Amino acid sequence: MKIDLTDTTASKINNALVQGRRALGAPAVGMVLTLVIVTDEEHAYDALKAADDASREHPSRKLVVIKRVSRSPRDRAKARLDAEVRVGGDAGTGETVVLRLHGEVIDHAQSVVLPLLLPDAPVVVWWPVGAPADPAKDPLGALAQRRVTDTYACEDPVAELERRAATYAPGDTDMAWTRITPWRSMLAAALDQQPGVRITAAEVAGEAYNPSAELLAMWLADRLGVPVTRSVSNGPGLTAVRLETANGPIVLDRVDGSLATLTMQGQPDRAVALKRRDTSELMAEELRRLDPDDTYASALKYGVARLGTPGAAAPAAEAAEEKPAPAPAKKAAATSKKAAAK
Structure with missing residues (x-):
């Protein structure tokens, strides 16, 4: 069921939601959170589709905020709010309100969203594109x-x-971090099979300008305390991780974006499923936890600048030999496994 409202208010939108639920014979609200999606017209369809699919696991009220750019000075000075209310099968599991902001109301989107939030329910804000420089201080992010x-x-x-x-x-969190959860879990499990072995260096290979590869490299460097090299491959996405150990290398190699091969000294090669996930799967994972992700924060603050490049890998390894030996792999694996579970 869809209800279109032109030049409307938040109060009228709330009334439309109530009427829509009553028309479907489901007046009770059974949603667990409010998901606010801040996007543009170009990306609104894909973002809403992903949110609808994720809502089957997390029933929610979805508020899609689309800021429409006015062409003329007269239009920019005139504030107008248009809305499309969807309930029932048209809204996945939950309710959807598509808000199109025109004119001066664009600068006050929080005043439109605030009356539409579910009472006593968590709020998640998602920017598929065009995220603010400081999400926590953004008027919508502050909610x-x-x-x-x-x-x-x-x-x-x-x-x-x-x-x-x-x-x-x-x-704060990022989809680039969510994409590497299976990689972190697989690497933690591999290290558990090598108790007591020392890791001396690591290398992460992936496409250029791939933030997931950078985050995975920073996570390994932060958790293992060893030099990590970031190298560039043809993709797709992340392609390989190599951990140098005293017993030989541990290699997790994925060349096709779907199936990976885990290679360890003294063991037969194993094929493991490591496919690239859809946005809906990533969003569903993010909605499973609403507490701060300390592991992400630690990896992010490690810093991209501290990662090595292929040309600097050898000097870094030599410097590592002069320093005290890194923590045993057993301890690092336990830390990694705990971090991956978060």
């Missing part, structure tokens, strides 16, 4: 317990990671 960005959609993802580190606040 949320969890703020989701995606550095992959930025023109310079590596520079964006540095900005995210500088402005990080508890509750």
